[in-house]
Amino acid sequence: MVDWVVFDDLMKDYTMLDDIPVTSLPRHDDYQRTADWLLSHTKQRPLVGIICGSGLGLLADTLKAQDSFPYAEIPGFPQSTVQGHAGRLVFGELKGRSCVCMQGRFHMYEGHSLCKTTFPVRVFKLLGVETLIVTNAAGSLADGYQPGDIMIIKDHINFPGLSGLSPLNGPNDDKFGPRFPAMSNVYDKDLRCLAMDIVKQMGLSQFVHEGVYAMVGGPNFETVSEAKLLHRLGVDAVGMSTAPEVLVASHCGLRVFGLSLITNKVVRSYDGQDQVNHEAVLEVSKMRSHSLQLLITQLVGRMDMNNNTHF
Numbered sequence: 282m283v284d285w286v287v288f289d290d291l292m293k294d295y296t297m298l299d300d301i302p303v304t305s306l307p308r309h310d311d312y313q314r315t316a317d318w319l320l321s322h323t324k325q326r327p328l329v330g331i332i333c334g335s336g337l338g339l340l341a342d343t344l345k346a347q348d349s350f351p352y353a354e355i356p357g358f359p360q361s362t363v364q365g366h367a368g369r370l371v372f373g374e375l376k377g378r379s380c381v382c383m384q385g386r387f388h389m390y391e392g393h394s395l396c397k398t399t400f401p402v403r404v405f406k407l408l409g410v411e412t413l414i415v416t417n418a419a420g421s422l423a424d425g426y427q428p429g430d431i432m433i434i435k436d437h438i439n440f441p442g443l444s445g446l447s448p449l450n451g452p453n454d455d456k457f458g459p460r461f462p463a464m465s466n467v468y469d470k471d472l473r474c475l476a477m478d479i480v481k482q483m484g485l486s487q488f489v490h491e492g493v494y495a496m497v498g499g500p501n502f503e504t505v506s507e508a509k510l511l512h513r514l515g516v517d518a519v520g521m522s523t524a525p526e527v528l529v530a531s532h533c534g535l536r537v538f539g540l541s542l543i544t545n546k547v548v549r550s551y552d553g554q555d556q557v558n559h560e561a562v563l564e565v566s567k568m569r570s571h572s573l574q575l576l577i578t579q580l581v582g583r584m585d586m587n588n589n590t591h592f
């Protein structure tokens with residue numbers, strides 16, 4: 282079993298993932314042990330996994346017939362440290378469909394290696410999950426977006442990934458997926474269309490967009506020049522998570538759907554005094570999390586199941 286305290290201690294001398302001794306990376310058995318423990322502690326057999334972003338954890342509270350486990354009680358599970366991320370794994374039903382929900386995620390900027398931030402995704406796979414729904418709080422760069430809007434993620438730019446920081450670094454585990462996974466169609470098109478349909482029926486079209494999410498390492502928010510650069514690159518929203526989870530999910534054949542809640546506009550001008558902060562991010566996510574919850578609930582209720590073309 283991975284002991285993350287020992288793991289972190291081993292890691293402290295390694296600044297590049299390239300340097301991580303492969304013997305200390307989690308192995309298939311480590312993920313399996315955590316999955317087996319969970320399966321023996323709940324009767325739920327989830328087909329949908331949900332990761333709640335900053336301030337978006339209330340969704341987990343709406344699950345029916347809940348079994349919940351603080352991360353600290355789950356063998357092999359990492360711990361969350363960020364305000365707005367409760368640190369509980371909640372099993373339960375949405376529209377009668379069995380789900381497992383991470384109320385709090387792990388970020389690279391917390392000092393976790395990427396294999397640690399994505400550990401739960403492979404556990405989800407071994408629990409029988411077919412579809413992963415990722416959510417996050419993000420700052421907008423696109424001109425038409427306002428705080429409180431929702432962005433259905435069409436694609437992402439993974440800046441840490443482009444510079445060699447990938448949760449898939451290290452020996453490939455063929456039991457999970459191929460060495461060189463394609464990433465050209467990661468955010469499932471059918472689910473995106475279904476979500477847009479639901480948005481129309483909910484009368485929310487004015488507040489919902491489809492766009493490109495970029496992951497940066499954080500924990501600082503962007504400088505004005507970085508914001509200008511992201512805008513020129515065609516990024517619609519920027520955040521500090523999601524891409525590694527999506528990579529690992531897609532690698533092991535999960536169908537992926539992603540939503541960003543726009544909590545702030547990224548400052549793109551040297552004039553003015555606007556400054557983003559985490560408290561404001563949490564406040565906006567709390568204010569608008571209800572619409573996001575309704576959208577996810579409808580989506581889970583209407584998505585096709587056991588029809589995952591990735592298998």
Ligand SMILES: O=P(O)(O)O[C@@H]1C[C@H](O)[C@@H](CO)O1
Nearest residue numbers: 334335417418521522559562
């Ligand atoms: O977990 P997510 O990506 O929703 O969290 C965002 C990015 C930072 O962790 C934090 C900044 O306020 O919110």
